[in-house]
Amino acid sequence: MSLRHAILGLLAENPSSGYDLMKRFETSLAFVWPAKQSQVYGELARLSEAGLIEVTGTGARNRREYGITDAGRAELRDWMIGPGSEAAYRSPALLRVFFLWTLQREEGAAYLQEFARRNKARHAFLESLRDGAEWRGDPVQVCEWLALEFGIRASQSSGDWAEWAAEQLTEHL
Amino acid sequence: MSLRHAILGLLAENPSSGYDLMKRFETSLAFVWPAKQSQVYGELARLSEAGLIEVTGTGARNRREYGITDAGRAELRDWMIGPGSEAAYRSPALLRVFFLWTLQREEGAAYLQEFARRNKARHAFLESLRDGAEWRGDPVQVCEWLALEFGIRASQSSGDWAEWAAEQLTEHL
DNA sequence: GAGTACATGTAAAGGGTTACATGATTGG
DNA sequence: CCAATCATGTAACCCTTTACATGTACTC
Known part of the structure; x- marks a missing residue:
C-alpha cells in the first residue's frame, strides 16, 4: 500500500x-507513483481516521489542509527503513517485444523505432526539467533531483536499447 | 487488459x-508481466468463452491444453499494432528516493547502496541467463533475447545510478 | 457573465493478490 | 507409500480506473 x-x-x-x-501526483510523481x-x-x-494525518487548516472553496501527525511520521519512517517490497514491474511496451515475432519484420522494426522515439522525447523532457529548475540544494530538492536523474538515465538507456533492437531485428529475423 | x-x-x-x-509468467515473463x-x-x-482460444487437447491429471483461434490471432494482432497504452510505471523503490530526505544521511546512503546491490545481482542473473542459453536464432527466441537485453541494460543503468546517487547524497545533503 | 481553476465526494467496474480447496500422477 | 509436482477452481479483499456529481472563487 504505497499510495x-x-x-x-x-x-x-x-x-x-x-x-x-493530486497536482503533485500528476507532475513530479507522475513517472514514479501516479494516482487519481x-x-x-x-x-x-x-x-x-487512522490518526496519521489531521486537518491543520481550512480555506476558500471548502479547502481543507492536512498535516502529518507524529504517528504518521512514525509510520512513514517504518516504511522507509523497512524491507523493500519488490518492483512488480509491468510494462505493456516490453510485453509486446516478446511477441514481435508475430508481426512482419518491418512492422516489428517500426514498433521499436517508435519505442525509441518516445524514449528520446521523454529523455529530452526530463532533461529540460532538470536544466530549467532552480536548484536551491535543500534536502527535499536533492532527492527530487536524484529521482529525476534516474528517469533521465533510464529513458536514455531505453532509447539506446530500442534503436539497437530495431537493428538486431532487421538482421536476425 | 494486457494479461x-x-x-x-x-x-x-x-x-x-x-x-x-503459469510457469512462463513466473519465469520468462516475471520481469515484464508477472501473473498469478x-x-x-x-x-x-x-x-x-469469447472464442479467442479453444481446448485443443487433454492429458493426465485433468490437463486441458488451449490453442489460439483465428479470432484470437486477430485480437492479438490488433493489440500488437494498436496505439501503445502508456507505462503507468509504479516503483515503490523510486518513491522512497523522493522521501530520502526524511532519513539521516547515512541511512539514505545505505538505502541507495542496497538498491545498487540488488540491481547488480539482477544484472548478473540476467547476464547468466543470456550466456547460459542455447541461442538457436528462431524468431521467438530473438524476441526473448531482445527483451532480456533490455533487462540487462536497465539493471546496469539502475545500479550505476544508485551508486552515483549514494555519493551525491553524501555530498549534497 | 462566462469560462477556468479550485475543491471535494462517491459509486461501479476492472484487475491483481492472497488464501483456501481439491485431486491426480510420478518418482524415489 | 510418501513427497513433490502437476493440475485446476474459486472467494474475499485490496487497489486502481473511470465516471458521475456538485459547488466555489477568480479573472477576463
Whole structure:
C-alpha cells in the first residue's frame, strides 16, 4: 500500500490539501507513483481516521489542509527503513517485444523505432526539467533531483536499447 | 487488459495448459508481466468463452491444453499494432528516493547502496541467463533475447545510478 | 457573465493478490 | 507409500480506473 506512504511523504514536506496532492501526483510523481483524484481523497479520509494525518487548516472553496501527525511520521519512517517490497514491474511496451515475432519484420522494426522515439522525447523532457529548475540544494530538492536523474538515465538507456533492437531485428529475423 | 494479450501471445507460440502458462509468467515473463495462478485460470475461461482460444487437447491429471483461434490471432494482432497504452510505471523503490530526505544521511546512503546491490545481482542473473542459453536464432527466441537485453541494460543503468546517487547524497545533503 | 481553476465526494467496474480447496500422477 | 509436482477452481479483499456529481472563487 504505497499510495498511503506517498501521501505521508508529501505531507511530511508541507501541509497540503487533497487538490495540492493530486497536482503533485500528476507532475513530479507522475513517472514514479501516479494516482487519481478519487484515490487521493479516499486515502486522505482513511489516513485521517487512522490518526496519521489531521486537518491543520481550512480555506476558500471548502479547502481543507492536512498535516502529518507524529504517528504518521512514525509510520512513514517504518516504511522507509523497512524491507523493500519488490518492483512488480509491468510494462505493456516490453510485453509486446516478446511477441514481435508475430508481426512482419518491418512492422516489428517500426514498433521499436517508435519505442525509441518516445524514449528520446521523454529523455529530452526530463532533461529540460532538470536544466530549467532552480536548484536551491535543500534536502527535499536533492532527492527530487536524484529521482529525476534516474528517469533521465533510464529513458536514455531505453532509447539506446530500442534503436539497437530495431537493428538486431532487421538482421536476425 | 494486457494479461489477456500476454496469454494470447504465449498460445500463439504453442498450445499450453494453464499450468504451463503459469510457469512462463513466473519465469520468462516475471520481469515484464508477472501473473498469478488464479489470474491465469480465470482469464483462460474468459478467453475461451469469447472464442479467442479453444481446448485443443487433454492429458493426465485433468490437463486441458488451449490453442489460439483465428479470432484470437486477430485480437492479438490488433493489440500488437494498436496505439501503445502508456507505462503507468509504479516503483515503490523510486518513491522512497523522493522521501530520502526524511532519513539521516547515512541511512539514505545505505538505502541507495542496497538498491545498487540488488540491481547488480539482477544484472548478473540476467547476464547468466543470456550466456547460459542455447541461442538457436528462431524468431521467438530473438524476441526473448531482445527483451532480456533490455533487462540487462536497465539493471546496469539502475545500479550505476544508485551508486552515483549514494555519493551525491553524501555530498549534497 | 462566462469560462477556468479550485475543491471535494462517491459509486461501479476492472484487475491483481492472497488464501483456501481439491485431486491426480510420478518418482524415489 | 510418501513427497513433490502437476493440475485446476474459486472467494474475499485490496487497489486502481473511470465516471458521475456538485459547488466555489477568480479573472477576463
